[in-house]
Amino acid sequence: MAQAQTTQAGTEAHGGAHAADATFPPFATETFAGQIIWLAITFVLLYTLLSKLVLPRLSGIIENRRALIAKDLDEAAAMKARAEEAGSAYEKALAEAKGRAQALAQETRAKLAAESDAKRKALEADLNKRLAESEATIATKKTQAMSHVRGIAAETATAIVERITGKAPAPQSVEAALDQTQA
Amino acid sequence: MASPIEQFQVKPIIPIINFTNSSLFMLGAAAVIVGGLLYATRKKALVPGRAQSVAEILHDFVANTLTDTTGREGMKFFPFVFSLFMFVLTANLLGMVPGFFTVTSQIVVTFALAFLVIGTVIVYGFVAHGLHFLHLFTPSGVPGWLLPFITVIEIISFLSRPISLSLRLFANMLAGHIALKVFGGFVVSLGTAGIGIALLSPLPLLMAVGLTALEFLVAALQAYVFTVLTCIYLNDALHPGH
Numbered sequence: 001m002a003q004a005q006t007t008q009a010g011t012e013a014h015g016g017a018h019a020a021d022a023t024f025p026p027f028a029t030e031t032f033a034g035q036i037i038w039l040a041i042t043f044v045l046l047y048t049l050l051s052k053l054v055l056p057r058l059s060g061i062i063e064n065r066r067a068l069i070a071k072d073l074d075e076a077a078a079m080k081a082r083a084e085e086a087g088s089a090y091e092k093a094l095a096e097a098k099g100r101a102q103a104l105a106q107e108t109r110a111k112l113a114a115e116s117d118a119k120r121k122a123l124e125a126d127l128n129k130r131l132a133e134s135e136a137t138i139a140t141k142k143t144q145a146m147s148h149v150r151g152i153a154a155e156t157a158t159a160i161v162e163r164i165t166g167k168a169p170a171p172q173s174v175e176a177a178l179d180q181t182q183a
Numbered sequence: 184m185a186s187p188i189e190q191f192q193v194k195p196i197i198p199i200i201n202f203t204n205s206s207l208f209m210l211g212a213a214a215v216i217v218g219g220l221l222y223a224t225r226k227k228a229l230v231p232g233r234a235q236s237v238a239e240i241l242h243d244f245v246a247n248t249l250t251d252t253t254g255r256e257g258m259k260f261f262p263f264v265f266s267l268f269m270f271v272l273t274a275n276l277l278g279m280v281p282g283f284f285t286v287t288s289q290i291v292v293t294f295a296l297a298f299l300v301i302g303t304v305i306v307y308g309f310v311a312h313g314l315h316f317l318h319l320f321t322p323s324g325v326p327g328w329l330l331p332f333i334t335v336i337e338i339i340s341f342l343s344r345p346i347s348l349s350l351r352l353f354a355n356m357l358a359g360h361i362a363l364k365v366f367g368g369f370v371v372s373l374g375t376a377g378i379g380i381a382l383l384s385p386l387p388l389l390m391a392v393g394l395t396a397l398e399f400l401v402a403a404l405q406a407y408v409f410t411v412l413t414c415i416y417l418n419d420a421l422h423p424g425h
Binding site: 024025026027028031032033034035036037038039040042043045046047049050051053054055057058059060061062064065068 | 188189191192193201202203205206209210212213216217220221224227228229231235238239242243261262263265266269270288289290291292295296299353357
């Protein structure tokens with residue numbers, strides 16, 4: 001690397017290909033000091049700007065996003081757990097309500113059935129009683145009526161005989177005739 | 184026709200302070216890096232736009248490369264490694280612009296950067312581990328009679344690191360730019376050589392187009408290689424026992 005310092009300075013004035021022929025430019029040692037100094041200045045500047053200004057900003061953006069995503073995921077998980085909890089609570093409440101509703105319906109049905117049964121029985125009993133009463137009335141009325149029939153027949157027979165014969169028959173003969181017809 | 188190596192000529196701009204085209208493009212690279220990253224992150228958007236995505240990808244890329252090699256404790260070198268990677272990458276890519284000076288094709292620049300890396304490794308190694316840092320040269324599990332040889336080999340390998348690190352980057356950038364210039368020159372030479380021969384001039388042009396694509400790859404790849412090796416060397420400073 002440490003090549004002899006040729007007459008670079010002199011040939012450089014002419015410039016171009018001739019100067020390049022003299023020394024291969026990357027090995028032209030007289031440019032080294034200047035390049036190293038400027039590289040040092042540039043790199044220190046670059047490092048300072050990047051480490052103090054650019055990278056905190058860039059890392060901040062990335063970290064912020066990462067934190068936000070993690071937070072959102074946590075929140076989503078918590079919400080999901082809550083939703084699941086609410087879902088199971090709802091299922092439980094629904095099952096309880098269903099059970100209660102069924103019990104209530106059963107009870108009501110049984111009560112209503114018993115009530116209507118009792119009502120029907122009372123009604124039937126009442127009807128039977130009235131039927132019996134009516135039958136008794138009819139029977140008495142019938143016997144009453146039957147007891148009058150003989151009298152009416154005797155009177156009618158007497159009246160008919162009186163009309164035909166002109167004189168009333170003896171009540172004993174009427175009674176006898178009636179007995180005869182009845183026999 | 185300018186010679187293929189004329190592009191590497193360091194030309195003074197302000198001679199009093201030794202300010203040359205090399206200095207200009209170093210400062211230019213730094214300005215592009217800082218300006219570009221500040222511009223990309225100006226919105227600090229939660230959902231990044233295109234520019235901010237690029238900045239974040241670069242950040243994560245370097246951070247992952249560093250932590251993959253050195254672990255979490257390597258992050259204390261993150262600004263240093265990020266500056267190195269961005270500087271080399273930007274200098275390489277700026278060099279791809281026709282007429283621009285390629286800072287990384289100067290061996291003094293690549294050697295200074297490599298020396299900075301090795302210097303950081305040595306200084307940090309001794310500060311953090313004291314003499315234990317020298318265990319770097321005496322791997323464990325080596326038979327006693329072999330140890331002197333191994334130690335000598337380890338020391339030579341350690342000392343050759345800055346040389347290989349700087350030469351690799353320098354040679355890649357230099358060779359690529361020379362090849363581009365040579366093929367570019369062929370196009371002009373063939374084109375002006377006569378009617379029949381001029382018909383051949385598209386061939387080196389195609390080659391130059393292909394080489395340009397290759398050089399973009401090399402520019403990015405060499406910046407990455409430089410960074411990965413830096414991380415590996417820093418890992419020695421962080422964990423010299425291995």
